[in-house]
Amino acid sequence: MDTSKLKIRISTEDDFASIMDVEKQAFGEDDEAQLTADLLNDESAEPLISLLAFYKKEAIGHILFTRVFIDDADSPLCHILAPMAVKPEFQRKGIGGLLIKEGLQILKNLGAEMVFVLGHIKYYPRYGFINNAGRFGLEAPYPIPKEVADAWMVQELKPGAIKNFKGKVTCAETLMKPEYWRE
Ligand SMILES: CC(C)(COP(=O)(O)OP(=O)(O)OC[C@H]1O[C@@H](n2cnc3c(N)ncnc32)[C@H](O)[C@@H]1OP(=O)(O)O)[C@@H](O)C(=O)NCCC(=O)NCCS
Numbered sequence: 001m002d003t004s005k006l007k008i009r010i011s012t013e014d015d016f017a018s019i020m021d022v023e024k025q026a027f028g029e030d031d032e033a034q035l036t037a038d039l040l041n042d043e044s045a046e047p048l049i050s051l052l053a054f055y056k057k058e059a060i061g062h063i064l065f066t067r068v069f070i071d072d073a074d075s076p077l078c079h080i081l082a083p084m085a086v087k088p089e090f091q092r093k094g095i096g097g098l099l100i101k102e103g104l105q106i107l108k109n110l111g112a113e114m115v116f117v118l119g120h121i122k123y124y125p126r127y128g129f130i131n132n133a134g135r136f137g138l139e140a141p142y143p144i145p146k147e148v149a150d151a152w153m154v155q156e157l158k159p160g161a162i163k164n165f166k167g168k169v170t171c172a173e174t175l176m177k178p179e180y181w182r183e
Pocket of ligand 1: 026027082083084085086087090091092093094095096097098119120122123
């Protein structure tokens with residue numbers, strides 16, 4: 001793969017069809033594309049970060065970060081990563097990693113203090129996420145069973161944020177449905 005032909009940028013409204021295509025191909029079904037469409041239209045998800053990766057002008061990867069709140073805290077700016085997708089023929093080439101790193105940098109510049117993710121316990125720690133956010137008193141919106149507690153992860157973008165805040169995480173309305181919280 002010629003990495004000089006790879007480009008990542010913030011998506012625009014004109015990219016909607018490309019985003020749907022990436023999500024559908026990556027997941028092999030429509031559910032995550034629908035979730036993405038709902039989140040992109042969800043005011044309570046703002047400020048959101050939607051990034052698209054292109055290879056030779058073809059959209060091949062997408063990542064979305066949406067706003068979350070920590071209950072019982074002084075509302076620091078925090079986000080959750082969900083979903084992320086890379087077209088099957090472009091997977092395992094580091095594109096997912098590039099999307100995460102770029103997103104984290106943008107969030108840092110925005111002043112975000114923490115980022116959460118519910119996902120693969122070995123993948124996300126490669127990019128700074130710490131397993132089992134629950135042990136820091138940062139609870140997921142819906143209970144995460146003990147056996148998969150590690151899948152609920154957090155990373156601080158501002159030093160000390162994990163120590164400074166405790167409470168239950170509330171996501172954008174779209175994500176506040178129990179079916180999205182089964183790992
Ligand atoms: C998960 C995903 C976004 C990763 O993107 P990527 O560009 O392939 O990721 P990278 O190249 O940066 O990292 C590759 C690593 O991801 C992990 N990985 C990739 N696909 C995986 C899969 N289907 N299952 C488990 N781990 C996977 C592996 O650890 C792999 O490392 P390895 O090649 O050393 O074994 C991509 O595989 C994808 O779109 N999968 C389908 C959709 C999905 O599951 N999304 C995540 C949940 S929201």
